[in-house]
Amino acid sequence: xxxxxxxxxxxxxxxxxxxxxxxxxxxxxxxxxxxxxxxxxxxxxxxxxxxxxxxxxxxxxxxxxxxxxxxxxxxxxxxxxxx
Amino acid sequence: xxxxxxxxxxxxxxxxxxxxxxxxxxxxxxxxxxxxxxxxxxxxxxxxxxxxxxxxxxxxxxxxxxxxxxxxxxxxxxxxxxx
Amino acid sequence: xxxxxxxxxxxxxxxxxxxxxxxxxxxxxxxxxxxxxxxxxxxxxxxxxxxxxxxxxxxxxxxxxxxxxxxxxxxxxxxxxxxxxxxxxxxxxxxxxxxxxxxxxxxxxxxxxxxxxxxxxxxxxxxxxxxxxxxxxxxxxxxxx
Amino acid sequence: xxxxxxxxxxxxxxxxxxxxxxxxxxxxxxxxxxxxxxxxxxxxxxxxxxxxxxxxxxxxxxxxxxxxxxxxxxxxxxxxxxxxxxxxxxxxxxxxxxxxxxxxxxxxxxxxxxxxxxxxxxxxxxxxxxxxxxxxxxxxxxxxx
Numbered sequence: 001x002x003x004x005x006x007x008x009x010x011x012x013x014x015x016x017x018x019x020x021x022x023x024x025x026x027x028x029x030x031x032x033x034x035x036x037x038x039x040x041x042x043x044x045x046x047x048x049x050x051x052x053x054x055x056x057x058x059x060x061x062x063x064x065x066x067x068x069x070x071x072x073x074x075x076x077x078x079x080x081x082x083x
Numbered sequence: 084x085x086x087x088x089x090x091x092x093x094x095x096x097x098x099x100x101x102x103x104x105x106x107x108x109x110x111x112x113x114x115x116x117x118x119x120x121x122x123x124x125x126x127x128x129x130x131x132x133x134x135x136x137x138x139x140x141x142x143x144x145x146x147x148x149x150x151x152x153x154x155x156x157x158x159x160x161x162x163x164x165x166x
Numbered sequence: 167x168x169x170x171x172x173x174x175x176x177x178x179x180x181x182x183x184x185x186x187x188x189x190x191x192x193x194x195x196x197x198x199x200x201x202x203x204x205x206x207x208x209x210x211x212x213x214x215x216x217x218x219x220x221x222x223x224x225x226x227x228x229x230x231x232x233x234x235x236x237x238x239x240x241x242x243x244x245x246x247x248x249x250x251x252x253x254x255x256x257x258x259x260x261x262x263x264x265x266x267x268x269x270x271x272x273x274x275x276x277x278x279x280x281x282x283x284x285x286x287x288x289x290x291x292x293x294x295x296x297x298x299x300x301x302x303x304x305x306x307x308x309x310x311x
Numbered sequence: 312x313x314x315x316x317x318x319x320x321x322x323x324x325x326x327x328x329x330x331x332x333x334x335x336x337x338x339x340x341x342x343x344x345x346x347x348x349x350x351x352x353x354x355x356x357x358x359x360x361x362x363x364x365x366x367x368x369x370x371x372x373x374x375x376x377x378x379x380x381x382x383x384x385x386x387x388x389x390x391x392x393x394x395x396x397x398x399x400x401x402x403x404x405x406x407x408x409x410x411x412x413x414x415x416x417x418x419x420x421x422x423x424x425x426x427x428x429x430x431x432x433x434x435x436x437x438x439x440x441x442x443x444x445x446x447x448x449x450x451x452x453x454x455x456x
Contacts, residue, residue, distance in 0.1 A: 006360055007430035008441050059363035061426060075360060075428075079444035082359070082388060082429025083344060083400050083420060089215055090285035091296050142218035144281060158215060158283075162299035165214070165243065165284025166199060166255050166275060180333075181326020184343070188325075189396065192347040195416075197409060198329070198339040251334065264342060264420055265451070271340075272413050306410070 001070050003036075005046070006077035009053070012046035021070070029055045030064040032074060046076070054079055084153050086119075088129070089160035092136070095129035104153070112138045113147040115157060129159070137162055167231055168238040168260075171223050173214060175246035177253065183240060184258055191237045191260035195267035197275050203250030207288050212245040212254065215283035219243070226277040230259075233273070234266035241274065243284065273310055280307040312376055313383040316368050318359060320391035322398065328385060329403060336382045336405035340412035342420050348395030352433050357390040357399065360428035364388070371422040375404075378418070379411035386419065388429065418455055425452040 004017045022035050033050070036043045047053065050064065056075040057066050068074055087100045105118050116133070119126045130136065133147065139158040140149050151157055172178075180198065188194050201210045227239045238260040248254060257274045261267040286297040317323075325343065333339050346355045372384045383405040393399060402419045406412040431442040 004360065006428070007358055007432070010358075056360070056363055056428070059360070059366050075363065077360070077428070078430065078441065080426060080428055081424075081431045081442040081444055082357070082364075082427045083424035083448075087215065089283070090213055090287070139215070139218055139283070142215070142221050158218065160215070160283070161285065161296065163281060163283055164279075164286045164297040164299055165212070165219070165282045166279035166303075179326060180329045181324060184325045184329075188343060188345060188398065190348070192345055194341075194343040194345070196339075196341045196343075197413065198333060198341075199409065200333060200337055200339070202337040202407065203335070253333065262347065264344065264417075268342070268413065268417050268420075272409075275409055275413075 001032075001068070002073045004073065004075040006075065008078060009046045009076045013042045027067060028064065029057065029062060029066050029068055029074065032068060033064065033076075052078060084115075084151070085156045087156065087158040089158065091161060092129045092159045096125045110150060111147065112140065112145060112149050112151060112157065115151060116147065116159075135161060167236050169224070169227055170238075170240040171220055171227070172240075172242045173216070173219055173245055174242065175244065177244070178242050178256065180253075180256065183242065183256060187238055187240055187258050187260050191267075192262045193264040193267040194258060194260050195264065195271040196256065196258040197271050198253050199255040199275075201248050201250050201252050201254060205288075206290050207250060208291065209289040210248045210250075210254070211287040211289060211294075212243075212248060213285045213287070214243070214245045219283040222282045223278065226274055226281070229277075230270040230273050234261065234270050236261050236266065236270055239270070239274070241278070243278075243282070245284070276303070276306040276310065279303040312381050314369070314372055315383075315385040316365055316372070317385075317387045318361070318364055318390055319387065320389065322389070323387050323401065325398075325401065328387065328401060332383055332385055332403050332405045336412075337407045338409040338412040339403060339405050340409065340416040341401065341403040342416050343398050344400040344420075346393045346395045346397050346399060350433075351435050352395060353436065354434040355393045355395075355399070356432040356434060356439075357388075357393060358430045358432070359388070359390045363428040367427045368423065371419055371426070374422075375415040375418050379406065379415045381406050381411065381415055384415070384419070386423070388423075388427070390429070421448070421451040421455065424448040
């Protein structure tokens, strides 16, 4: 599973991307967030306030209940501010 | 009084502008139209259908009941089609 | 607010006009109208009422600036003989934010279409036809009342 | 319909981009967004999600083309380090008539602001701040539902 982090999510976690193999039972974006939060204070900080966080699965905006699998690309970022 | 004609009004009357001194009693745009209509077939043709005609007094759109005087610039034209 | 109104027979380029407008503005909305080649039009003759055409445009720019906070407006309108594909008109509005820039640009175009003293004649071969005003343009301008 | 999407670090000129868009269209509506110099911003850093950013823009162009008859759309979005006054984004829409061109241009800007995967960071001296999303942008995008 490929993970991507952008803007302050990237800064808090300290990297832009990583490959992870979450344990069995991580079936949704929300499960993944719970798993990542336990990995360290940077992750915990990045995922502390889910109201400020957005996610994409395979480059499409996704809710936290979206299902995910090993071959997916999951991204976390703040609400977008382009244009 | 300076008169200006544009688009098909100009073509029907056969000139783009002229100076006229209408008789006493010509106090509004409508009076002027009545006076001009009697001047010849070109004028009569140009002013035959007032629903297709627009007027300006001193370079501002004006209704046919607008008052006019000797020093005014009066223009007649079809509805505009610029832009 | 910087205002520029030009009525000219010469063609104009967009680059230099818009480059200057952009300075210091957060948002720039523009509209460019072109001679459509459809219906076999060979030439579009544009006639205007010198003096009144400029006044009407200036009046609408003033109205727009009272409605929205604007930083600059440029209106260029060509007259004379135009060929299919050529630009007829440019309306460019600079503002701090996009909402105002878009609204004022559309407001100006709608009013240019319905009150600015320009007339179009289409020429196809030896046949000429004065373009008639469209009810849809009147309705577009009425939206802003 | 001709579609062009460019995400680039290099600055872009309006002239050549718009010149090409104009060909064959009756109406061209454009929007250009610039880095505002207010509040002492020295640099605006623009980050994006390569792949997703382009996809979102393409999706909104498809949506716009289903709503309105369009002839061409160009979207250019800069990323990287920008200075006050520089252009961030260009949205240009060519159509036969102005109503569609304006509507689609504004539709695309509203959706770019709310869903395209870009993030802005303002830099003032040694201080940096991620720009927060605005409720007004969300509301603008909701108008089109």
